[in-house]
Amino acid sequence: xxxxxxxxxxxxxxxxxEYLEEHNIPFIKYSYSVGxxxxxxxxxxxxRDKVYKDMRNGAILTTAAINTYSYKEFFENLIKKENKDIxxxxxxxxxxxxxxxxxxxxxxxxxxxxxxxxxxxxxxxVSGGLGFLVMNVVERYESGYSFDDMLKWIEENKLHIxxxxxxxxxxxxxxxxxxxxxxxxxxxxxxIKPVLYVPNEGTLLVSSKVRGxxxxxxxxxxxxxxDLEGTDTNGIRFLFNHADCLEDAKYVRDKLLEAFPGxxxxxxxxxxxxxxxxxxxxxxxxxxxxxxxxx
Numbered sequence: 001x002x003x004x005x006x007x008x009x010x011x012x013x014x015x016x017x018e019y020l021e022e023h024n025i026p027f028i029k030y031s032y033s034v035g036x037x038x039x040x041x042x043x044x045x046x047x048r049d050k051v052y053k054d055m056r057n058g059a060i061l062t063t064a065a066i067n068t069y070s071y072k073e074f075f076e077n078l079i080k081k082e083n084k085d086i087x088x089x090x091x092x093x094x095x096x097x098x099x100x101x102x103x104x105x106x107x108x109x110x111x112x113x114x115x116x117x118x119x120x121x122x123x124x125x126v127s128g129g130l131g132f133l134v135m136n137v138v139e140r141y142e143s144g145y146s147f148d149d150m151l152k153w154i155e156e157n158k159l160h161i162x163x164x165x166x167x168x169x170x171x172x173x174x175x176x177x178x179x180x181x182x183x184x185x186x187x188x189x190x191x192i193k194p195v196l197y198v199p200n201e202g203t204l205l206v207s208s209k210v211r212g213x214x215x216x217x218x219x220x221x222x223x224x225x226x227d228l229e230g231t232d233t234n235g236i237r238f239l240f241n242h243a244d245c246l247e248d249a250k251y252v253r254d255k256l257l258e259a260f261p262g263x264x265x266x267x268x269x270x271x272x273x274x275x276x277x278x279x280x281x282x283x284x285x286x287x288x289x290x291x292x293x294x295x
Contacts, residue, residue: 005085009028015131017043029110048271052213052276062269063278072109073104075118089134091126092203093118094124094161124200124201125198127287128287162291162294163198165284166213166217168213169280194208217248227290236263238266239264240253240287242285271283
């Protein structure tokens with residue numbers, strides 16, 4: 001079906017390159033550096049696998065915001081190619097240093113292309129939560145939703161996407177300022193694993209701290225069961241992102257399939273490199289629709 005608008009996103013949706021190309025979803029690439037070498041997040045599973053193995057061997061990644069010029073170039077190319085309105089979905093503005101540059105670019109383009117609408121949605125989602133939102137948007141886009149109907153659906157549903165995470169090594173959260181040096185040291189000594197979630201504000205908060213990896217995984221499973229208690233789970237879908245911890249993802253998958261036989265799909269893919277740079281190998285994140293976000 002021919003539309004008068006397009007859906008665009010960013011590599012931080014942590015979807016696969018194959019999915020984005022199959023559905024003709026343009027995405028702007030965040031950059032990351034290893035030493036003096038700069039790379040761009042290509043959303044390829046092979047890249048993700050290599051990066052996490054390199055990180056386990058000592059590689060340190062840094063990331064950078066996308067500047068105004070790059071956003072403007074991205075949107076201008078879409079306008080030249082499609083000449084259509086744009087709905088742009090990126091990670092939560094509360095978690096992004098780039099959003100102000102995107103907004104600057106859009107303001108400039110409004111003056112140069114007054115007939116084109118570019119809507120930058122504050123999704124209040126991160127990583128695969130954003131990807132899960134994009135996938136749901138794409139389904140509706142391909143079924144014929146209008147521009148206004150799509151924006152309405154996004155606003156009504158974005159806060160129903162649950163995000164649950166755990167990390168294996170507090171060092172990466174310490175580098176990003178998420179935990180203090182002393183907390184990271186004590187946590188490592190005591191084998192403390194934080195269980196995190198994304199509240200409505202689109203930030204990243206710790207819901208609990210437990211001892212041991214398996215306990216952290218089981219805590220996530222219990223939280224999902226609590227979220228879905230009393231609801232119709234037939235046809236429910238999950239998206240998992242993992243950073244070189246596929247066996248843990250399979251463990252959680254199998255437990256959820258036991259608990260909810262009506263599950264329609266559990267998709268497991270690698271965690272995007274840019275998000276992974278701040279969380280490290282061993283991060284496991286689970287995303288799904290629920291009535292409301294709970295710690």
